[in-house]
Amino acid sequence: MLNCLVVDDSKVIRKVARHILESLNLKVDEAADGREALEMCDAKLPDVVLLDWNMPVMSGLDFLKELSRRDLPQPPKVIFCTTENGVDHIRAAVDAGADEYVMKPFDRDTLESKLQIVGIL
Template identity: 90%
Template structure:
């Protein structure tokens, strides 16, 4: 069963994402900020990370940059999931290593499509 780490400071978004991901047969863990997400990844690397941009303590972009510095043998696929839709934000996310980008609010079909694109489903 593929694993997904949902990283978002909103409990509601994490709950909605968990519900969708579990319905797609993914094992789900949650983190409320980038620092907590790094600790989880250091312990056990998920197959995919659903990552918010704007979070306290450590932003999604900072998390992604730090994750790439770890030179993991099998780094997770990363799907940025955010309200930031400017071309500059998307370019910065891709440059930092994001594999895909999805806008909030998202639905099951959109998330399923992105997971298929990155090869997790």
Template identity: 75%
Template sequence: MKTCLVVDDSKVIRKVARHILETLDFTVSEACDGREALDACRAAAPDVVLLDWNMPVMSGMEFLRALRDSDVAGRPKVVFCTTENGMGHIRAAIEAGADEYVMKPFDRDTLQSKLRIVGVA
């Protein structure tokens, strides 16, 4: 079974994402900020990380850069999931190593299509 780490400071978003991902046969874990997510990836790297942009402690971009510079095995795919929709944000995320980008609010079909694009669904 594929694994996904949902990283968002919103408990509601984590709950919605978990529900969708579990219907897609993912085992889901959660983190409320980038620091917690980085620790989780070091402990057991997921197949994919669903990542918010704006979070306390460590932002999504800070997490992404730290993940790409780390020794985390297996290089998890990263899908940004955010309200930041400007081309500059999308370009910055892709240049920093994100594999895909999805806008909030999202639904099951949108998330599933993005996970297929990155090769984990």
């Protein structure tokens, strides 16, 4: 079973994402900010990360930059999941290593489609 790490400071978003991802047969772990997510990745690398942009302690973009510095042999797929929809934000996310980008609010079909695009489903 593949593993997804949901990184979002909103407990509600994490709960909704967990429900959708588990219905797609993924094992789900949660982190409330980028620093916690990095610690979890250092302990056990997930197959995919669903990543919020704006979080306290460490933003999603800073998390992604730090993760890419680790020179991992098989880095996780990263899907940014955020309300930030400007072209500059999307370009910054992709430049930092994001594989896909989804806007909040999202539904099961949208998330399933993005997971298929990155090769997780």
